[in-house]
Amino acid sequence: MIAIIDYDAGNIRSVGNALERLGAAYELTADPARILAADKVILPGVGNAAKAMENLRERGLCQLVRDLRRPVLGICVGMQLMCRDSEEGPVEGLGIFDAHVRRFAEAPDIKVPHMGWNALGNLDSKLFRDVDSGSFVYFVHSYYAGLGPDTIATCRHGGTLFSAALKYENFYGTQFHPEKSGSVGAAILRNFLAL
Amino acid sequence: MVAKRIIPCLDVKDGQVVKGINFEGLREVGDAVQMGVQYARDGADELVYLDISASREGRRTFVDLVRRIALGIDIPFTVGGGIGTVEDAARLLDAGADKISVNSAAIADPSLIGRIAARYGSQFVVVAIDARCLGGRWMCTTHGGSRPTERELFAWAREAQERGAGEILFTSMDHDGTRAGYADAVYARLAEELSIPVIASGGAGSIEDIRRVLIEGRADAALAASIFHYGQIPIPELKTALNKAGVNVRL
Numbered sequence: 001m002i003a004i005i006d007y008d009a010g011n012i013r014s015v016g017n018a019l020e021r022l023g024a025a026y027e028l029t030a031d032p033a034r035i036l037a038a039d040k041v042i043l044p045g046v047g048n049a050a051k052a053m054e055n056l057r058e059r060g061l062c063q064l065v066r067d068l069r070r071p072v073l074g075i076c077v078g079m080q081l082m083c084r085d086s087e088e089g090p091v092e093g094l095g096i097f098d099a100h101v102r103r104f105a106e107a108p109d110i111k112v113p114h115m116g117w118n119a120l121g122n123l124d125s126k127l128f129r130d131v132d133s134g135s136f137v138y139f140v141h142s143y144y145a146g147l148g149p150d151t152i153a154t155c156r157h158g159g160t161l162f163s164a165a166l167k168y169e170n171f172y173g174t175q176f177h178p179e180k181s182g183s184v185g186a187a188i189l190r191n192f193l194a195l
Numbered sequence: 196m197v198a199k200r201i202i203p204c205l206d207v208k209d210g211q212v213v214k215g216i217n218f219e220g221l222r223e224v225g226d227a228v229q230m231g232v233q234y235a236r237d238g239a240d241e242l243v244y245l246d247i248s249a250s251r252e253g254r255r256t257f258v259d260l261v262r263r264i265a266l267g268i269d270i271p272f273t274v275g276g277g278i279g280t281v282e283d284a285a286r287l288l289d290a291g292a293d294k295i296s297v298n299s300a301a302i303a304d305p306s307l308i309g310r311i312a313a314r315y316g317s318q319f320v321v322v323a324i325d326a327r328c329l330g331g332r333w334m335c336t337t338h339g340g341s342r343p344t345e346r347e348l349f350a351w352a353r354e355a356q357e358r359g360a361g362e363i364l365f366t367s368m369d370h371d372g373t374r375a376g377y378a379d380a381v382y383a384r385l386a387e388e389l390s391i392p393v394i395a396s397g398g399a400g401s402i403e404d405i406r407r408v409l410i411e412g413r414a415d416a417a418l419a420a421s422i423f424h425y426g427q428i429p430i431p432e433l434k435t436a437l438n439k440a441g442v443n444v445r446l
Contacts, residue, residue: 010315013291017266047316111392113318113361116197116415117240117445136198136445138271140318156196180271180293182235 002026002193003038005065007055009077010046018179022186024193030059040070040193045077049101049143050089052077066094071195072171076141079166079173088143097166097173099145110158113142118155118176120164125152127165127172129191135184137164137176144175198445199409199437200240200416201430202394203423205230206247207276210256212424213247224424227260228267234423235270237430240445242268243296243364243418246276258290265291273321284311288319296321296364299337302344302351305358312359320362321394322355324348327368333381340368348381349388356391363389364418366396374400374422382412394418402428402436409442 004015006028019026026042027034035041043065045052056062065072065082074082083093086101093101104112117136120128139155144162147154153165155175166173172192178185205212205227212225224230231242244264246257254277261274274287275296284295301307301322312320325340326333326348333348352363365385367378377398385393392415395408399419408414422428437444 013289014265014293017291018269020266021269046318106390111197111390111415114197115318115361115392116200118197139197140271158196177271180269182269186269 001038002040002042003035004028004042004044005035005056005061005078006030007052007059007061009044009052009055012044012046014177015042015044015075015179018186018189022189022193030061032061032064035061035064035068038070040195041065041068041072043072043074043078043081045075045079045081046140047077048088049077049080049086049093050091053081053089053091053093056081062094066096069170071192073192074171074173075179076175076177079175080143080145082166082171082173083145086143096171097145097148097150097168099148099150099163099166101143101145103143104157104160107158113140114144114157115140118157120153120155120176122154123152125165125167125172126195127167127174127188127191128153131184131187131191137174137178137181137184137188139176141175196443197415198240198443199414200394201238201405201433201444202241202243202416202418203234203239203430204243204245204396204418204420205424206245206420207257207260208247209253210260228263230424231264231268231272234430235268238434238445239270239430241270241416242272244272244274245296246274248276258286261287261290261292275321275323279307281307281310281314284315284319288315294319294321294361296323298323298325301355302335302337302346305354308355308358308360312361317359317361317391320360321364322352322360322362323364323366324351324355325366325368336368340371349384352385352389356389360391362392362394362415364394364396367398370398371396373398376400376404377408377412377414377417379408379412382408382414386413392416402433405433406437406440406442409437
């Protein structure tokens with residue numbers, strides 16, 4: 001059973017839909033007991049990082065997520081919450097990934113939010129098994145995690161090379177939306193399910 | 196760099212995809228979910244579903260359809276048509292839509308844009324604008340192009356951006372249905388004036404038309420309907436040709 005953490009952080013149904021397409025059983029839950037009992041945990045998130053962090057804190061889930069020893073996948077804002085901190089607020093994160101989250105600088109023809117399909121590079125994890133460098137995935141975000149020791153994939157937006165994905169021990173995070181990234185996204189989710 | 200997007204648009208009436216020829220003589224062309232799944236497989240980057248049902252029953256059918264689309268397809272999709280309140284937008288978000296588009300209702304009450312954006316983020320709000328050139332000025336129209344307004348296209352697009360729109364979907368009513376090319380110069384000016392992405396719509400007849408609006412028109416995405424629905428331009432062929440012509444597209 002996969003637990004998708006339900007903490008009122010945007011359109012999280014699409015992650016469940018993607019798991020359903022892959023034939024994986026899941027539940028949307030904020031119940032600590034259910035999250036602890038799950039084989040894998042997904043922390044989705046769309047919207048404002050500070051608000052999302054507050055929602056997670058209100059549900060008493062911060063320490064619980066940090067202490068998980070099963071595979072955990074943070075998606076988009078979910079990944080950003082797993083970093084040290086974010087300029088969006090600003091807000092302290094869970095501190096799982098050694099990365100800071102900053103806002104993209106706007107420039108002519110460099111639009112913010114970074115929205116649409118962009119190419120992955122420097123793939124370095126089992127999460128990307130059978131995924132080619134240069135594969136396109138779908139992004140929607142205005143804030144990004146910089147490069148660091150936990151970076152397992154990169155992407156470029158204008159002059160900024162940022163972390164498209166992060167990993168630390170059993171924790172994974174993708175800035176992009178695998179659930180909206182066609183067959184490449186499905187392959188990445190399948191790899192996560194196979195961990 | 197973010198790839199230029201190719202977006203098939205599906206007009207839906209009572210759960211079936213139809214394509215209006217100048218908004219008259221609607222023809223059914225297929226099942227909305229099946230067509231979406233096929234387009235996603237063919238390499239469409241995003242889909243737009245517009246509800247053109249006039250009845251309440253039709254609207255309810257559409258929400259159910261959005262739920263089935265969200266389950267069926269694995270690429271982002273926008274839904275529009277008849278969204279007049281934050282609650283309408285919320286219903287579609289809950290059903291699984293990635294974005295909603297507002298058109299006539301936003302012109303009637305521009306604060307709608309900001310209210311939806313404040314609740315769900317700018318990335319969720321596409322402002323669709325239908326306009327035609329009258330005496331040298333591009334003027335907005337509503338209700339599928341049938342009603343003129345006093346709003347000028349560029350001023351309205353800028354206002355929509357300031358109010359929180361995440362994208363502008365501009366359809367030239369002068370070009371729509373002609374298959375003679377997009378209003379390239381108008382898109383180039385929108386790109387100049389706006390910092391949010393612009394989706395071009397209206398006039399696609401050939402691969403060259405699409406290449407031109409993406410490069411010379413500087414549009415972020417090209418939307419079309421009939422050339423895709425009737426198989427005139429298969430999407431894999433379109434994308435291969437665009438790639439060869441040096442356009443950054445997802446293959």
